[in-house]
Amino acid sequence: MTQSLCAADTTAELALAGDLTRPARLKVPDLLAWPQHEADVSFECATSGVQHHRFTGPLLHDVLSAAGPVFDPARRKDRLRFLVAVSGADGHHALLSWAEIDPDFGRAPVLLAVTIDGTPLDRAGAQLVLPQDRCGARHISGITSIRVDGGYTAWA
Numbered sequence: 001m002t003q004s005l006c007a008a009d010t011t012a013e014l015a016l017a018g019d020l021t022r023p024a025r026l027k028v029p030d031l032l033a034w035p036q037h038e039a040d041v042s043f044e045c046a047t048s049g050v051q052h053h054r055f056t057g058p059l060l061h062d063v064l065s066a067a068g069p070v071f072d073p074a075r076r077k078d079r080l081r082f083l084v085a086v087s088g089a090d091g092h093h094a095l096l097s098w099a100e101i102d103p104d105f106g107r108a109p110v111l112l113a114v115t116i117d118g119t120p121l122d123r124a125g126a127q128l129v130l131p132q133d134r135c136g137a138r139h140i141s142g143i144t145s146i147r148v149d150g151g152y153t154a155w156a
Contacts, residue, residue, distance in 0.1 A: 012144075013025050013125070014126055014146060015144070016145075016148075017146070018085075018147040019069060019149060019150040020064075020070065021067070021069075022067045028125065031057060031112055034062050034066070035059075036057060036058060038055070038056050039054070039111055039131040040054050041053050041054075043134075044134055044135050044136070045135075045136050054117055056114060056115045057114040057127075058111070058112055059110065060110040060128070061103065064101075064146070064148060067148070079102060080099050081098075081150055082097070083096070083098065083149050083152060084096045084097070086145070087147075088142050089125060089141070089143075092140050094138040098148075108130065110129065110131075111129040111131070112127070112128065126143045127143065128143055
């Protein structure tokens with residue numbers, strides 16, 4: 001195997017799946033195609049105290065919008081029933097509502113970070129960063145999958 005093939009094998013990849021018209025597999029270099037945002041974040045970690053980091057990357061909303069969530073255009077608020085499940089290589093998971101990241105509702109500046117403190121995350125994989133969270137529990141390192149799910153309906 002050549003060196004270039006070995007290097008490609010070490011680049012982390014995440015899958016965009018679920019109720020999308022354009023599911024995809026993305027690597028950190030792919031995420032550089034979207035506008036990049038910066039966030040200085042302080043997380044209160046239960047095990048290691050307060051952590052301060054600077055992250056850069058595209059907004060989760062931008063990346064998922066490009067994948068084409070299958071919202072029903074005949075239903076004005078259809079997107080409010082969609083959930084976003086994020087999984088990391090270490091087994092951690094986080095769940096967000098679409099409304100949380102949608103600019104018409106919560107407008108949370110959730111990032112798919114491609115750098116941490118200026119260091120590229122190509123090999124480690126993108127990270128889910130919620131700058132508005134005080135605790136870092138929904139911070140997901142080495143994202144392996146993001147699933148958009150609109151299968152949740154109102155209870156009777």
